[in-house]
Amino acid sequence: MADISKRFGLRHLRAAPTSHIRHLRRGNVVHDGAGLAFWFRPLVAAISEVPVDDRELAMLFHARTSDFQDVTVQATVTFRITDPAAAATRLDFGIDPDTGVWRAAPLEQIGTLLTENAQQHALQLLARTSLADALTDGVAAVRGRIAEALAAEPRLTETGLEVIAVRVVALRPEPEVERALRTPAREQIQQEADRATYERRAVAVERERAISENELDSRIELARREEQLVTQQGTNARREAEEQATAAAVRTESEASRRTTLATAEAEAVRTLGAANAAAEADRLAAHQQVDPAVLHALALMALAGNLPQVEHLTLTPDLITDLLGRLAR
Structure with missing residues (x-):
């Protein structure tokens, strides 16, 4: 909106850089350009303010597909007025000389014109498209169709409008249909999740079985080694x-052999000694046979005296002496 101030019955207008001002005085163009500032007389002036900046127009309308399903199309159209003079002659962009406010609603007229043209071509396209195809490729198709249709629309060109870009934000069916369409995908996703869970459990069971088999094999190997x-x-x-038994047998045999040898030697020694003693005794007896008995008695007494214990006191009775002398006399 232009900034208008009052001074001494005159008006001063100052426009924004994005506003094209067209000033007519008695039907003649006095000022024509963007971002102007000038004085004018309100009684003889006709001023139009045309915005030349980029404008965004949001659209939301319903359409029906070939299978009689209702869809909602949400789109945005970016446009710009490239010919302000033509737009000022085709639409009412006149402003009040005192307030600078538009007398009409030119931007609403432009919005209605763009929306009706875009909606018309989008409805024609979706009416020949099934719901599944519309949800799959409908966004790109609708965007291309609207852009081509608006670019080829002669009324927009005559009005000085240029469509810069068309964006289709969403193409959605009714909530019940959307939920119904989501159900198979959700079921498939859930099945995939369940399958992944089962596979993970199967892998875990297989790994546990492998671990148990390894433990069992280890125990078997340990038992075998034990x-x-x-x-x-x-x-x-x-x-x-x-x-040890062999060594004990060897020791026993050796000890037995040693004892046998020792016994044999001892027996031989005893036998030899006995033979010698016997021979000596025989010789002694032979010698005694040739000796007088009195001598033998004397030798016997001598031997007896040598073997008697020590006698400190000896008592001789007459009976003993008489008997002894009697024996000696015999």
């Missing part, structure tokens, strides 16, 4: 016992 150890220990003990 059996080998017990067998080896028994073999070693048996071998040790056999070695």
